[in-house]
Amino acid sequence: MTATPSRRAGGRAARKASRAAPLSDAMRPIRPGMEGGRYRPLTDTDMTNIHNSVLDALEQIGLADAPQSGVDYLTGAGAIQGDDGRIRFPRALIEDTIAKANREITLFGRDPKRDMNLAGAKVHYGTAGAAVHLVDIEGKNYRHCTLQDLHDAARISDVLDNIHFVQRPMVCRDITDNYEMDLNTLYGCTAGTTKHVGTSFTDPSYVKGALEMLHLIAGGEDKWRERPFVSNSNCFVVPPMKFATESCQVMEECIKGGMPILLLSAGMAGATTPSTIAGGIVQATAECMAGLVYVNAVKPGHTAIFGTWPFGLDLRTGAMTGASAEQALLSSGCAQMHKYYGLPGGAVGGIADAKLPDMQAGWEMMCSNVMAGLSGLNMVYEAAGMHASLLGFCLESLILGDDLIGHAMRCVRGIEVTEETMAVDQIRQVCIGGPGHYLGTDQTLARMESDYVYPALGNRMSPKEWDENGKPDLIANAIARKEQILSNRSAARFDPMVDAEIRRRFNIHLPA
Template sequence: MTQRTQIRSGGRAARRAARAAPLASHLRPIRPGMPGGAYTPLTPLQMDQIHATALDALEQIGLADAPASGIAYLTGAGAILGDDGRIRFPRALIEDTIARANRSVTLMARDPQHDLQLSGHRVHYGTAGAAVHLVEADGRNYRECGVQDLHDAARIADTLDNIHFLQRPMVCRDITDNLEMDYNSIYACCAGTTKHIGVSFTEPGFVKHGIEMLHMIAGGEDKWRERPFVSNSNCFVVPPMKFATESCEVMEECIKAGIPVLLLSAGMAGATAPSTVAGAIVQAVSECLAGLVYVNAVKPGHPAVFGTWPFGLDLRTGAMTGGSGEQALLTAGCAQMHKYYDLPGGAAAGITDSKLPDMQAGWEQMCSNVMAGLSGLNMVYEAAGMHASLLGFCHESLILGNDLIGQAMRCIRGIEVTPDTLSLEQIREVCIGGPGHYLGTEQTLGRMEQDHVYPTFGDRTSPKEWVERGKPDLIEKATVRKEEILAQRSAARFDPHLDAQIRARFRIYLPT
C-alpha cells in the first residue's frame, strides 16, 4: 500500500513539473492576436446610422483650431476652411480616405516575437495612461510616481505573457523639465521591455530628441525606420470637435520621423462628448476620421491606429468613471465601428474606479476587458494596473491583471466544435465498460493544457487547504512576485557601451 502511494505521488509530481514548464507557443490555450468579434452590441443598421451621422458632423460642423500647417495639409487634401475657422470634410474626402487607409498595421517590437499584427478582429492587451500616482498596495497608500516606478512597470510587463505591449502608464513626476521627462520616459520603457512601447511628446520640438535616442537604441536611422518599435500616443483633438494645436504639430513631426501614431480621441460622455453611448461613439468616430484624413494628408499610408477612446462620466458628481458598464459598451461599440471601416483600432478597457486591487477592481476590470476582447478590439489599452479612474497605477495590480486577462482571452477564444471536441467516442468508452468518469482519460490529460487557462495567483484550493497554507493573501502573493521580478536585472537592458553613449548624450535619471 505504501509503495502504491509513493508511485502515485511520484507520477503526480512529474505531471506537476511538466505542467509548470512553459508550453510551446503553438500549444498554448491563449496567445496574442487571437480573433474576437463574437460580441456585437450594434446591429448593422445602427452602425450605418453612426457612420452617416459622423459624416454629417464632419461635413456640417467640422473641427476648429487646426495649426497653420494642419490647415495646409487638410485643405490640400480636399477639406474646406470656413469663414468661422472650422475645417469641414466633404463626404467624398472621408470615404476616399477610408478606402485608401491601411487595413493592416504591424506595431513592431525590439524583439520580433512581440510584434503586434493589427488587422481584422485580432486582440491584444496592454497598458496605457498617464497616472500621476503609484498605488502602494501593501500600505494602501498613494504617492507621486517617478521614473523608477515607470521603469519597474516596464520590467514587470516584460515578464507577463498576457500583457502584449507597454504604452507608458505613468508620468515621471520627479522630472520637472518636460523635455527631460519625455526622453527619460522613452529610456525607462525601452530599458525595461522589448515589447512594443507607446509614448507621448509634450512639444513638437522634443520629437527630434526622442528620435535621436531611438536611432541610438535601434542602431541607426535605417534600422529604426525598418522596425519602429515605439509609437506615439497622440491626443490630436480636444473634444468636442477641436484640434489640439500643439499635439497636431507633434503628430506631424512623428509622422516625418517614421513613428506610428495612435489617433486618440478621449471625450467624456456628458461633459466633452454627448451623454448617450451612441452620441459619444459618433463624436469619437468623427474626430478620428478627421485625424485619419490628417495623417494621410501628411504621408499617405502612414501607420495609424484608429483610437476612439470615449470615457464615461458619473453624472451625479461629474467625476470620470472608467469601470462602469457604460464604459464597457462604449469600448465595444467603438471596436465594432473599427471593423465597420476595416481599420486597425484601439480603445480603453480594464480601468477601475477602485483605489486598490479589491473586489470592485476585479469586477470592473473583467467586465470591460472581456467585452472589449469579445468585440474584436485590436488594441485594448489600459487593460491592467489602472486605478482611481486613471489617477493611480499599481504594480501588483498589473501582475494580477495578467491572470485576469488570461481568463478574458480564454473567453475570446470561444468554443471549438469538432468531431474530437464533441467527444462521442470518449463518452462511449467511459460509459460502456469504462470507469464511469473522465478523470485520467487520454483526452482529458492530452488536452488539459491546450484547452484550459490556469491562474498563477488565483486561489482554487479548498477552505481546509487554504487554512493549512496559512490563508495566503492575493495581494501579498503579487507583492512577492513583484519583488522577485525587480530583484533580477532587466532582460531588456542596453549593452553597456550603448548605455554609456546614451548617458553621455542625455541626462538620464535612472541609476546605472
C-alpha cells in the same frame, strides 16, 4: 527484487514531464492576437446609421483650431476651410481615405517575437494612461509617481505573458523639466521592456531628441525606420471637435520620423461628448476619422491606430468613471465601428474606479476587459494596473491583472465545436464498459494544458488546504511576485556602450 514500474505509471510520468515543458505557441490556450468579435452590441443598421452621422458631423460641423501646417495638409488633401476657420470634410474625401487606409499593420517590439499584428478582430491587451500617483498598497495611500516607478512597471510588464504592449502608464512627477521628462519616459520604458512601447511628447521640438535616442537604441536610423518599436500616443483633438494645435505639430514631426501614431480621441460623456453612448461613439469616430485624413495627408499609408477613447462620466457628480458598464459598452461599440471600416483600432478597458485592488476593482476590470476582447478590439489600453479612474497606478494590480486578462482572453478564444471536442466517442468509451468518469483519460490529460487557463496567483485551494498552507493572501503574494521580478536586472537593458552614449547625450535620471 527491484520493482518494475508499470506501463501506466511510466505513461503518467511522461505525461507529467510533457505538461511541465513550455507549450508551443500553437498549443497555448491563450496567446496574443486571438480573434474576438463574437460580441456585437450594435446591429448592422446601427453601424450604418452611426457611419452616416459621422459623415454628417465631418461635412457640416468639421473641426476647429488646426495649426496652419495642418490647414495646408488637410486642404491640400481636399478638406475645406470655412469662413469660420473650421475644417470640413466632404464625404468623398472620407470615403476615399477609408478605401486607401491600411487594413493591417504591425506594431514592432525590440524583440521580433513580440511583434503584434493588428488586423480584423485580433485582440491585444496592454497598459496605458497618465496616472499621477502610484498606489502604495501596503500603506493604502497614494504618492507621486517617479521615473523609477515607470521603469519598474515596464520591467514587470516585460515578464507578464498577458500584457502584450506597454504604453506609458504614469507621469514621472520627480522630473520637472518637460523635455527631460519626455526623454526619460522614453528611456525608462524602452530600457524596461522589449515589447512595443507607446509614449507622448509635450512639444514638437522634443521629437528630434527622442528620435535621436531611438536611432541609438535601434542601431541606426535605417534600422529604426525598418522596425519602429515605439509609437506616439497623440491626443490630436480637444473634444468636442477641435484640433489640439501643439499635439498636431507633434504628430507631424513623429510621422516624418517614421513613428506610428495612435490617433487618440478621449472625450467624456456628458461633458466633452454627448451623454448618450451612441453620441459618444459618433463623435469619437468622427474625430479619429479627421485624424486619419490628417495622417494620410502628411504621409499616405503611414501607420496609424484608430484610437476612439470616449470615457464615461458619473452624471450625478461630474466625476470620471472608467469602470462603468457604460464604459464597457462605449469601448465595445467603438470596436465594432473599427471592424465596420476595416481599420486597426484601440480603445480603453480594464480601468478601475476602486482605489485599491479589491473586490470592486476585480469586477470593474473584468467587465470591460472581457467585453472589449469579445468585441474584437485590436488594442485594449489601460487593461491592468489602473485605479481611481486613471489617477493611480498599482504595480501589484498590474501583476494581478495578468491573471485577470488571462481569463478574459480565454473568453475571447470562445468554444471550438469539432468532432473531437464534441467527444461522443469519449462519452461512449467512458460510459460503456469504462470507468464512468473522465479523470485521467488520455483525452482529458491531452487537453488540460491546451484548453484550460490556470491562474498564476489566483487561489483554487480547498478551505482545508488553504488553512494548512498558512492562509496565503492574494495581495501578499502579488507583493512577493513584484519583489521577485524587480530583484533581477532588466532583460531589456541596453548594451553598455549604447547606454553610455545615450547618457552622454541626454540627462538620464535613472541610475546606470
